[in-house]
Amino acid sequence: MRRIRRALVVGALLFPMVSATTAVSAPLPDAWHLDRINQQQLPLDSNVSLSALTGAGINIYIVDSGVLASHEQFGGRVVPGIDIPTSLGDSVVTPETTDCDGHGTHVSGLAAGSTVGVAPQARIIAVRVLDCDGGGNVRDVVEALKWIRGHHKSGVAAVVNLSLGVDLGDNGAAIDTQVAALIEEGVVVTVAAGNGDANAQALNACNISPGDVPRALTVGATTIADSMATYSNFGPCIDLLAPGGTSQRPVQSAWITSPTSYDMDVGTSMASPLVAGYAALLAQQQPGLCTDQIANAIVARATPGVLSGVGPTTANRMLFINTAPIEVGVPGQPSHVVTSIDNASVVASWDAPCDGGSPITATTVSLLRNGKVLARKIVAPGTTAVRFSGVKNNYKYQVVVKARNAIGEGVATHRVTTGMVRNLRVGLSTPLTYVATFGGDLELIWNVSSSSRSICRVMGVRIRFLRAGTCKIGLRTNADGTPVLRSLRVSR
Template identity: 35%
Template sequence: EQQAPVPSWGLARISSRARPGNYSRQPFTYPASAGQGVAIYIFDTGINIAHKDFNGRSEHGTATCTPRCHPTADIDGHGTHVAGTACGTKFGVAKRARCISVKALDDGGQSRTEELLKGIEWIVNRVQRRPNERAVVNMSITTGDDKALDGAILTMAYEFGVVVVVAGGNGGMSACFKSPAKIGHFGTPVITVGASDEVDALTMFSNYGPCVSILAPGTNIISAAGNSTTGSVFMTGTSMSTPHVSGAAALLLSDNPKLTPMEVKERLIDFATPDIVSDAVYETPNKLLFVGQG
């Protein structure tokens, strides 16, 4: 299938090997299955499920930040934007996947380890009850060194077959100092995402280094707004890069449901466009996400 014109330069970029001269003329090409049969868990500030871009394909799963936060509404807007990039009809990569809200961040975007761990536990329980549905977890979150969180994520990936995609973080430093970004290094099934910009440079803010697995567009990304049913908003960060990769993982799993998380990671990296991003320094893998036929 093809989407043209694209609302976001990110969709255009991941659909082309070379950088398009004009993003608005580059269609987004994706398989007809479009992520059908895959659940993308949005581990974030909530999802505004009434937004038209989800077309009924998003739902409230759980909120582990209560009573500190609203149990369903996305007051912050971050989670809705991330979900729109993963599975929105217009703004999203996987246009037929389901997006399930795991509200583990409060209304100011803050998290506590025990609430994050509860969210992971909820996902694992749900995944075990749904053997025919493949699962991707999008974690556009970064914290300090958190061994309990890292361990729970690795268990979810290794033991329960969940593809976990995490943000590299926005500190302009090595991702190897941050959780869960640090567990995206070679040899684990976890995918850590760094941010590229409109001219194929690693952004100034993106964390970098060997714990990053892959790069994806992360500046001035337009997606669904948290505070209206039709609105859109621009956001920047590795949080925006991450759902491009989660959506791409859902596209792969929709057509190849038997793939393990490690195989999904390897395929995404193998299929990525190599050596096109400038400033990918300090052992950052020079691999730009690619979804498409070009």
């Protein structure tokens, strides 16, 4: 498996870092990237203020080389996420938020730095997949994205930035699958379009993963003179362009040498987090918005036709920070559907989706067998679990969940198939997946409550029922997630 690449220009000269003794603090001498995106046309006007919005309360996951949490740009807003290379034993970096490469710190600064970033109060969640040389593995990125899917809170807008990529042919589809799932679960994903091949020859971004994922925001790079950067990948998969700089005028952001050091970098890696920060501003303003509402607004508000050097296959759209309210829409798709069975009953729970900007008024839960609806329950907002009783044993069922608001009906979940409904009798030992299922590709982590240990026991991938009573379990989709609680009735 080929290694993943960060989307910094390969071989680009890094300008000398500002040393700790001569460190620049606000106002920066060269925040042209911010200056450019608060106006539609050149020339730059030296005004870098973007919005009264700050991204406060919004999580931006930076999937990268980690983040130097102590940097002055972050003011305590960096939260350790997960350090995949460490957990898989490829390298060891402690604490988890440390960045031994620099790329992730630079990218984080552009998304959410206090003076170099677009969303200066957003929370940065450091998800480390790149090592000290900026390299990584597809497998690690897939793990990281799964972790985010379990970690983020459904129904609350969040942003993921991926300033990295791999050739689609190098198992990129595995990353694409996870990116698409994140978007379906309500997360805005911004992706660097990539900086061409090893010789900086620009490529079609549709051949790069995850830049080819349709609902992701794939970002190409521009120069200070408003031309498309020659290294920037191109093509119909590019949604918009944003400042990425050139070696003559790179982009300045936080660096890892010290909490007050800065560095100049070049690439679509720098353009993508600017869009991530913008998404956080919009999410802060209307926290219930769904992914596509935010992503579509960002594309629709980009300034058309102002860039030079844009080829015929790339849309000529330049990032423009415009925080006018977004029109409300229908709710999104509920996520994290968990089903469990016991005698003659099915219990389904779910996470409420984004509400489209208008409160959810009801949720419909349907129980099906062989594609036919057997029962339907309509529950009030705030209820996120229902029990269907009186169903026949020895069958599997499907569950579909759908929310609605004043605007209309939202998108239904996929059908989630239950385990086979049956009596959980003393002495039964059965695979966990026959008792509870998750509507997706994440595995459930089981915990039996201590009060139930004499009644049921999990052994490996099986559960055994020891005595009649109530077996209380907690089901999580990752180690840090909030468990879904279930009470299974065990009979003689």
